[in-house]
Amino acid sequence: MTGGRFQWSIAFSVKMDAVPFLEACLEPVCLAVTAFGDSDTDDDWRVEGIAADEPDRAQLKAALNAAFPDGDAPTPVIDLIPPKDWLTENLFEFPPLTVGRFFVHGSHVDDAPPLGMVPIMLDAGTAFGSGEHGSTAGCLTLLEKTAPRLKPRRVLDMGCGSGILGIAAAKLFRCPVVATDIDDEAARVTAFNADRNDVGHLVSAVSGPGYASPVVRAAKPYDLIFENILARPIRKLSKDLARHLAPGGTAILSGLLVRDAPLVITAHRRQGLRLVRHMTINGWRSLVMKKPG
Ligand SMILES: C[S@@+](CC[C@H](N)C(=O)[O-])C[C@H]1O[C@@H](n2cnc3c(N)ncnc32)[C@H](O)[C@@H]1O
Numbered sequence: 001m002t003g004g005r006f007q008w009s010i011a012f013s014v015k016m017d018a019v020p021f022l023e024a025c026l027e028p029v030c031l032a033v034t035a036f037g038d039s040d041t042d043d044d045w046r047v048e049g050i051a052a053d054e055p056d057r058a059q060l061k062a063a064l065n066a067a068f069p070d071g072d073a074p075t076p077v078i079d080l081i082p083p084k085d086w087l088t089e090n091l092f093e094f095p096p097l098t099v100g101r102f103f104v105h106g107s108h109v110d111d112a113p114p115l116g117m118v119p120i121m122l123d124a125g126t127a128f129g130s131g132e133h134g135s136t137a138g139c140l141t142l143l144e145k146t147a148p149r150l151k152p153r154r155v156l157d158m159g160c161g162s163g164i165l166g167i168a169a170a171k172l173f174r175c176p177v178v179a180t181d182i183d184d185e186a187a188r189v190t191a192f193n194a195d196r197n198d199v200g201h202l203v204s205a206v207s208g209p210g211y212a213s214p215v216v217r218a219a220k221p222y223d224l225i226f227e228n229i230l231a232r233p234i235r236k237l238s239k240d241l242a243r244h245l246a247p248g249g250t251a252i253l254s255g256l257l258v259r260d261a262p263l264v265i266t267a268h269r270r271q272g273l274r275l276v277r278h279m280t281i282n283g284w285r286s287l288v289m290k291k292p293g
Contacts, residue, residue, distance in 0.1 A: 006080055006081065006082060007050055007051065007052060007080075007081050008050070008051040008052075008053065008054055008055055008078060008079070008080060008081065009048055009049070009050055009051075009077075009078070009079045009080075009081050010026060010029075010030065010048065010049040010050075010051060010055055010060070010076045010077075010078050011046060011047070011048040011049075011076065011077045011078075011079070012046070012047045012048075012074045012075075012076055012077070013044070013045070013046055013074075014045050014046075014047060014074050015043045015045065016043070016045050016257065016283060017259075018045070018047075018068075018074060019045055019047055019257060020230060020231055020232070020257060020260060021067040021068065022047040022064075022067070022074070023047060023230055024067060024230065024232060025060070025063040025064055025067050026047070026049035027049075027230075028063075029049070029051055029055055029056075029059075029060070030049030030050055030051045050081075054080075055078060057078070060076065061073075064076075096109050096111075097130075097131045097132055098114075098117070099131055099137050099140040099141060099144075100140060100141050100143075100144035100145075101116065101117055101118050101144050102117070102118050102119075102120055102131070102140050102144070102168055103117040103118065103119045103120070104119075104120045104122060104130065104131035104164070105119065105120075105121060105122075106121070106122065106123050106124070107121055107123050107196075118168065118171050118172065119197075120164060120167055120168060120171070120197060121193075121196055121197055122162050122164060122193055125162065125189055128161035128162065128186070129160075129161035129162035129163070129164040129165070129228075130162065130164070131164055133284070134280075134281035134282035134283065134284030135228050135254040135255045135256075135281075135284040135286060136161075136164060136165070136228060136254075137281050138254050138279055138280070138281045138284055138285070138286030139165050139226055139228050139252050139254045139286055140164070140165070140168055141279060141281075141286075142252050142277060142279060142286050142287075142288050143165070143168060143169065143172070143226075143252060145277070146250060146252075146277070146288055147172055147173075150173070150223070150224060150250060151173070151223075152169070152173050152175050152222070152223035152224040152250075153175055153176075153223055154175060154176050154177075154178070154219055154220075154221070154222045154223060154224075155169045155170070155173065155175060155176070155177040155178070155222060155223070155224045155225070155226075156177070156178050156179075156180070156216065156219070156220075156222040156224070156225040156226070156244065157169070157177060157178070157179040157180070157190075157226045158180055158210070158211075158216075158225060158226060158227045158229065158237070158241075159180075159181055159182070159226075159227060159228055159229040159233075159255075160179035160180060160181045160186055160187070160190045160205065161181060161186050161189075161190075161228075162186070162189055162190065162193055163179050163186075163189065163190030163191075163193045163194055163203065163205065164193075165226045165228065165252075166178075166179035166190065166194070166203055166205075166226070167190075167193060167194055167197050167199055167203065169224060169226075170194070170197075170199035170202040170203050171197065171199060173224075174202065175202065176202055176203075176204070176219070177199075177202055177203045177204070178203075178204050178206070178215060178216055178219045178222075179194075179203055179204070179205045179206070180205070180206050180207065180208060180213055180215070180216050181205075181207055182207065182208065182209045182210075183207065184207045186207070187205045187206055187207040188205070190203065190205040191203070191205040204219075210233070210236075210237050210240060211237065211240040211241075211243075211244060216244070217244075220243070220244040220246075221244060221245060221246035221247075221249065222244055222245060222246060222249060223245075223246050223248070223249045223250070224249065224250050224251075224252070225241055225244065225245055225249070225250075225251045225252070226251075226252050226253075226254075227241065227251065227252075227253050227254070227255075228252075228253075228254040228255045228286075229255045230255045230256070231255065231256045231257070231260035231261075231263065231264055234253055234255065234256065234264055234267075235263060235264055235267040238264075238267040238268050238270070238271050239271055241268070241271070242268070242271035242272060242273060242291065245273075245291045246291070247291060247292065247293050248290070248291065248292070248293030249290070249291045250288060250289070250290055250291075251268070251273065251287075251288070251289045251290070251291075252286065252287070252288055253268070253286065253287045253288075253289060254284065254285070254286035254287070255284070256284065256285050256286075256287070257283055257284065257285065258280055258283060258284075258285045260285075261278065261285045261287065264287065265287065265289070268289050272291060272292065273289040273290060273291050274289060274290055274292075275287060275288070275289050276288050276289065276290050
């Protein structure tokens with residue numbers, strides 16, 4: 001996503017409760033969807049989707065009415081946004097970020113990573129995942145905390161976005177990683193980012209919904225699976241996750257608001273997994289669940 005092309009912003013100011021419903025409405029039509037807020041100030045959340053093409057207002061209204069059947073759908077503010085110089089913006093918007101042992105930085109940062117840190121180079125772009133979102137930061141933190149007890153032979157990054165989680169795992173464990181996303185562009189960006197981080201030989205990036213890709217199925221079982229998507233699709237994928245996870249394997253799940261976590265946990269308990277750890281960053285809860293050995 002380098003300069004040249006105008007894009008569209010679809011933004012809402014809402015209470016935290018509405019965030020997952022808006023994300024579900026925006027994701028099918030947007031290149032990226034972000035939610036900003038603070039779980040302590042419940043009613044001051046902003047959800048923004050960036051779309052390549054002008055949104056179909058009637059279609060968006062229908063999706064909003066379906067998501068808010070009580071007639072209380074929030075009104076979007078739709079704007080045409082000028083082409084961005086992503087690199088320049090990056091200098092201001094994406095300073096290096098430290099999450100646990102991971103040092104996530106843009107390509108404009110020349111400094112050597114602090115001693116003992118694992119560097120991950122990513123530029124802002126068309127795929128979600130620069131590390132600062134509470135769900136991504138939660139996954140990276142939980143990865144670091146569980147890593148000493150893990151020796152995965154294969155890792156799956158489901159909903160890879162920029163590939164940040166798969167790249168982090170490839171760097172930590174030096175094992176093959178399959179990264180997949182429903183969005184073709186995310187698969188492309190992940191392959192590009194994996195190469196830039198010298199783990200291109202370990203990361204296979206493919207696109208397809210959930211576990212549908214033959215590459216995803218062929219590489220199972222996985223000892224570690226990330227799913228940082230949203231509560232609803234994560235629940236729907238729980239059976240597939242359990243089938244693809246090796247005995248004794250670990251799942252790191254995120255993209256859930258705190259109140260959604262019990263339903264996600266229940267769905268995975270039904271598949272025989274147990275919760276071993278969780279954490280919350282900015283209202284986003286991340287879980288570690290394990291399959292019995
Ligand atoms: C919140 S982003 C996470 C990106 C990155 N893994 C991270 O941790 O920052 C969720 C990603 O899941 C993808 N996604 C949504 N539904 C999906 C599905 N059913 N199957 C695969 N990917 C999906 C989206 O396209 C998006 O890139």
